[in-house]
Amino acid sequence: MDITITSQGWRRIAVGVVLAMTMLGLPLHKVQADPVAFATILTQALPIEAAVTPNGSRLYVTNNGSGTVSVFDTATSSAVGDPIPVGSGPWGIAITPDGSRVYVANYGAGSVSVIDTGTNTTVGTPIAVGGSPWKVAITPDGSRAYVTNVSGTVSVIDTHTNQVVSGITLGVVTHGIAVAPNGRRAYVTRFGYGCVSVIDTDTNTTVGDPILVGSLPEGIAITPDGRHAYVANNGSDSVSVIDTATNTTVGTPIPAGDWPWGIAVSPDGDQVLAVNNQSASVSVIDTESDTTVGSPIAVGAAPMGVAFTPDGSRAYVVSSGHYSVTVIAVQPSPPLGVTAVAGDGEITAAWQPPTFTGDQPITEYLATASPGGQQCVTNGSTTCVFIGLANDIAYTVSVTATNSIGVSMPSKPSPAVTPMAPFTPPPPNTAPSPGKVKGVEARLRKGRVTITWKPVAGSTTYRVRLSKPGAKKFTAWVITTKRVFRAKVHKGKAYRFQVRAVGAGGRGPVTTLRFRG
Numbered sequence: 453m454d455i456t457i458t459s460q461g462w463r464r465i466a467v468g469v470v471l472a473m474t475m476l477g478l479p480l481h482k483v484q485a486d487p488v489a490f491a492t493i494l495t496q497a498l499p500i501e502a503a504v505t506p507n508g509s510r511l512y513v514t515n516n517g518s519g520t521v522s523v524f525d526t527a528t529s530s531a532v533g534d535p536i537p538v539g540s541g542p543w544g545i546a547i548t549p550d551g552s553r554v555y556v557a558n559y560g561a562g563s564v565s566v567i568d569t570g571t572n573t574t575v576g577t578p579i580a581v582g583g584s585p586w587k588v589a590i591t592p593d594g595s596r597a598y599v600t601n602v603s604g605t606v607s608v609i610d611t612h613t614n615q616v617v618s619g620i621t622l623g624v625v626t627h628g629i630a631v632a633p634n635g636r637r638a639y640v641t642r643f644g645y646g647c648v649s650v651i652d653t654d655t656n657t658t659v660g661d662p663i664l665v666g667s668l669p670e671g672i673a674i675t676p677d678g679r680h681a682y683v684a685n686n687g688s689d690s691v692s693v694i695d696t697a698t699n700t701t702v703g704t705p706i707p708a709g710d711w712p713w714g715i716a717v718s719p720d721g722d723q724v725l726a727v728n729n730q731s732a733s734v735s736v737i738d739t740e741s742d743t744t745v746g747s748p749i750a751v752g753a754a755p756m757g758v759a760f761t762p763d764g765s766r767a768y769v770v771s772s773g774h775y776s777v778t779v780i781a782v783q784p785s786p787p788l789g790v791t792a793v794a795g796d797g798e799i800t801a802a803w804q805p806p807t808f809t810g811d812q813p814i815t816e817y818l819a820t821a822s823p824g825g826q827q828c829v830t831n832g833s834t835t836c837v838f839i840g841l842a843n844d845i846a847y848t849v850s851v852t853a854t855n856s857i858g859v860s861m862p863s864k865p866s867p868a869v870t871p872m873a874p875f876t877p878p879p880p881n882t883a884p885s886p887g888k889v890k891g892v893e894a895r896l897r898k899g900r901v902t903i904t905w906k907p908v909a910g911s912t913t914y915r916v917r918l919s920k921p922g923a924k925k926f927t928a929w930v931i932t933t934k935r936v937f938r939a940k941v942h943k944g945k946a947y948r949f950q951v952r953a954v955g956a957g958g959r960g961p962v963t964t965l966r967f968r969g
Contacts, residue, residue: 490766490778490779490780490781490810490811491529491778491779492752492776492777492778492779493511493524493529493768493776493777493778493779494775494776495513495515495522495770495775495776495777496515496517496518496520496522496535496775497515497516497517497518497775498515498516498517498518498772498775499513499514499515499516499522499756499770499771499772499775499776499777500513500514500515500516500542500543500544500756500757500770500772501513501514501543501544501545501587501714501756501757501759501770502514502545502757502758502759502768502770502777503545503546503547503554503759504526504547504759504760504761504762504768505547505551505569506547506549506550506551506762507551507762508526508761508762508763509525509526509527510523510524510525510526510532510569511523511524511525511526511759511768511777512545512547512554512567513545513768513770513777514538514542514543514544514545514556515535515542516541516542516543516559516772518535519537519538519539519540519541519542519558519560520535520536520537520538520542521535521536521538521542521545521554521556521567522535522536523535523536523572524777526761526766527807529779532572533572536567536572536573536574537574538556538558538565538567538574538578539556539558539560539561539563539564539565539578540558540559540560540561541558541559541560541561542556542557542558542559542565543557543558543559543585543586543587544556544557544585544586544587544588544599544600545557545588546588546589546590546597547569547590548590548594548611549590549592549593549594550594551569552568552569552570553566553567553568553569553575553611554566554567554569555567555588555590555597555599555609555611556588557581557585557586557587557588557599557600558578558585559584559585559586559602560584561578562580562581562582562583562584562585562601563578563579563580563581563585564578564579564581564585564588564597564599564607564609565578565579566579566614575614576614579609579614579615579616580616581599581601581607581609581616582599582601582603582604582605582606582607582619583601583602583603583605584601584602584603585599585600585601585602585607586599586600586601586602586626586627586628587599587600587627587628587629588600588629589629589630589631589638590611590631591631591635591653592631592633592634592635593635594611595610595611595612596608596609596610596611596617596653597609597611598629598631598638598651598653599629600626600627600628600629600640601626602624602625602626602627603624604621604622604623604624604625604626605619605620605621605622605626606619606620606622606626606629606638606640606651607619608620608656618656620651620656620657620658622640622642622649622658623642623645624644625642625643625644625645626640626641626642626643626649627640627641627642627643627669627670627671628640628641628669628670628671628672628683628684628715629641629672630672630673630674630681631653631674632674632678632696633674633676633677633678634678635653636652636653636654637650637651637652637653637659637696638650638651638653639651639672639674639681639694639696640672641665641669641670641671641672641683642662642669643668643669643670643686644668645662646664646665646666646667646668646669646685646687647662647663647664647665647669648662648663648665648669648672648681648683648694649662649663650663650699659699660699663694663699663700663701664701665683665685665692665694665701665705666683666685666687666688666690666691666692666705667685667686667687667688668685668686668687668688669683669684669685669686669692670684670685670686670712670713670714670715671683671684671712671713671714671715671716671726671727672684672715673715673716673717673724674696674717675717675721675739676717676719676720676721677721678696679695679696679697680693680694680695680696680702680739681693681694681696682694682715682717682724682726682737683715684708684712684713684714684715684726684727685705685708685712686711686712686713686729688705689707689708689709689710689711689712689728690705690706690707690708690712691705691706691708691712691715691724691726691735691737692705692706693705693706693742702742703742706737706742706743706744707744708726708728708735708744709726709728709730709731709733709734709735709748710728710729710730710731711728711729711730711731712726712727712728712729712735713727713728713729713755713756713757714726714727714755714756714757714758714769714770715727715758716758716759716760716767717739717760718760718764718767718782719760719761719762719763719764719861720764720861721739722738722739722740723736723737723738723739723782724736724737724739725737725758725760725767725769725780727751727755727756727757727758727769728748728755729754729755729756730754731748732750732751732752732753732754732755732771732773733748733749733750733751733755734748734749734751734755734758734767734769734780735748736748736749749780751769751771751778751780752769752771752773752774752776752777752778753771753772753773753774754771754772754773754774755769755770755771755772755773755778756770756771756772757769757770758770760782761785763785763786763808763860763861764782764783764860764861765781765782765783765784765785765806765808765810765860766779766780766781766782766808767779767780767782768780781808781810781811781812781857782857782858783810783857783858783859783860783861784806784808784809784810784812784814784853784854784855784857784858784859784860785806785807785808785809785853785860786806786851786852786853786860786861786862786863786864787803787804787805787806787817787834787851787852787853787860787863788803788804788805788806788807788863789803789804790802790803790819790849790850790851790863790864790865790866791803791866791867792847792848792849792866792867792868792869793869794847794869794870794871794872795871796843796871796872796873796874797839797840797841797842797843797871797873798837798838798839798840798841798871799821799837799838799841799847799849799869799871800835800836800837800838801819801821801828801835801836801837801838801849801851801866802834802835803817803819803834803835803851803863804834805834805853806853806860809853809855809857810855810857812855812856812857813832813855814832814853814854814855815831815832815854815855815856816829816830816831816832816853816854817829817830817832817833817834817836817851817852817853817854818851818852818854819836819838819849819850819851820849820850820851820862821838821841821847821848821849822847822848822849822850822865823845823847824841824842824847826838826840826841841871842871843870843871843872843873844870844871844872845870845871846868846869846870847868847869847870847871848865848866848867848868849865849866850862850863850864850865850866851863881956881957881958883910883955883956883957884910884957885910885955885957885958885959885960886908886909886910886911886953886954886955886957886958886959886960887908887909887910887953887960887961888908888953888960888961888963889905889906889908889914889951889952889953889960889963890905890906890908890963891904891905891906892904892905892949892951892963892965893905893965894949894965894967896941896967896969899940899941899942899943899969900938900939900940900941901938901939901940901941901947901967901969902936902937902938903916903936903937903938903949903951903965904935904936904937905935905951905963906935907935908953908955908960910953910955910956910957911953911954911955911960912933912954912955912956913931913932913933913953913954913955914931914932914933914934914935914951914952914953914954915929915930915931915932915951915952915954915959916929916930916932916937916949916950916951917929917930917949917950918937918939918947918948918949918950919947919948919949921941921942921945921946921947921969922945922946923945923946923947923948923966926948926950931954937949937951941969942969943969944968944969945968945969946966946967946968947966947967947968947969948964948965948966949964949965949966949967950962950963950964950965951963951965
């Protein structure tokens with residue numbers, strides 16, 4: 453008797469096989485196919501997950517079949533050293549925010565290995581966790597690593613001591629995990645139960661009821677603003693969206709490819725990549741409309757994990773069936789080295805082109821001055837001038853690059869510069885110096901002296917001073933606009949009086965008068 457099984461029936465059988473195999477600790481079936489994307493990196497047996505260092509320079513990939521982690525230079529896509537031995541059946545992987553440590557869930561060994569990224573060697577002994585550890589997520593402050601165990605628990609590791617400090621029981625087949633950007637919540641997919649549990653990371657207890665999503669939820673990723681979580685529903689070929697403020701799903705599930713598995717949100721929050729394991733493709737979701745855009749991107753067979761570079765230019769899709777990583781060109785990397793030079797009400801900005809363009813020419817740069825948001829567009833030129841800016845206000849400039857694959861994230865802002873009007877020196881002083889004071893006369897009466905003098909052309913003030921009795925030392929100069937000076941004097945004592953005219957042209961010569969009190 454012939455028995456015919458539909459394609460839908462085959463998929464349901466495959467889902468059941470995977471569910472059973474993950475619970476029993478058995479490797480998944482590998483399918484062979486050729487990857488189609490920007491570039492391909494070959495790995496070892498049964499690669500599963502990937503993580504990129506915070507500086508974007510290194511890619512770490514777990515090799516489930518060989519018990520190792522491969523390291524690649526993201527600039528050249530070449531291997532860095534030999535694969536790093538870890539525990540049996542490595543699966544999930546995460547890197548600390550400072551980039552110093554890599555945490556690897558050893559599915560077959562019930563442990564987590566820690567790799568020092570400076571030496572690319574393991575440190576200490578593997579950390580014993582729950583049964584069949586699956587995924588790892590690290591809090592934004594780097595202090596805790598949360599590990600899902602297929603046995604139904606979540607282990608919490610103190611990354612300072614590398615000791616398990618808490619265990620959270622959820623129920624069998626806990627798979628994906630993501631920690632919110634504020635570090636206060638962790639979201640865990642329950643593969644066999646069609647739901648997501650929420651953990652309060654302060655108390656390490658669950659919050660509220662599980663959130664119902666699609667069938668067999670696997671991967672989960674949270675947007676950079678923390679407002680939404682995207683869940684890959686393996687059994688229903690869809691992606692659910694969770695509002696993290698209410699912990700409820702919003703809208704209808706977004707259709708994806710066959711058997712969506714891994715999922716990642718771009719660093720700018722604009723796109724979600726859902727990895728379709730059975731259709732060997734990646735669906736692209738626009739987070740503004742929560743709809744898929746374009747055709748699925750073909751990748752290697754049986755893709756599992758996906759990770760973005762921090763600058764959002766590339767995504768790495770791990771194909772377990774092809775023993776490879778497909779590099780997807782998402783958008784150009786940001787322009788580099790933005791500088792700004794200020795002028796009178798203007799700024800001239802310059803920058804270096806992106807280091808990654810997906811082999812496509814840059815067709816446009818958009819520079820933005822802040823504050824104010826004034827923009828300047830060029831057709832590939834790496835300089836532009838902002839005019840009409842306010843003087844005496846500090847501005848910075850950031851730049852995005854556009855080509856046929858997308859728009860880059862903004863560059864780092866330039867150092868602040870301040871436009872200002874040019875300095876205008878005062879006109880040179882052409883006025884002549886006042887002449888010598890003449891007609892200086894002293895009149896004595898009853899112990900007082902009155903000294904007068906004639907006006908001097910070009911003068912505005914006079915500087916005068918009188919010596920102390922004995923005519924040796926002078927008192928300080930005094931400025932006056934009058935042509936008269938009065939003071940007490942001692943009878944019979946010698947005095948000297950000095951006066952000079954001061955005007956726009958400077959100071960005139962000193963005239964000295966000697967007299968006795």
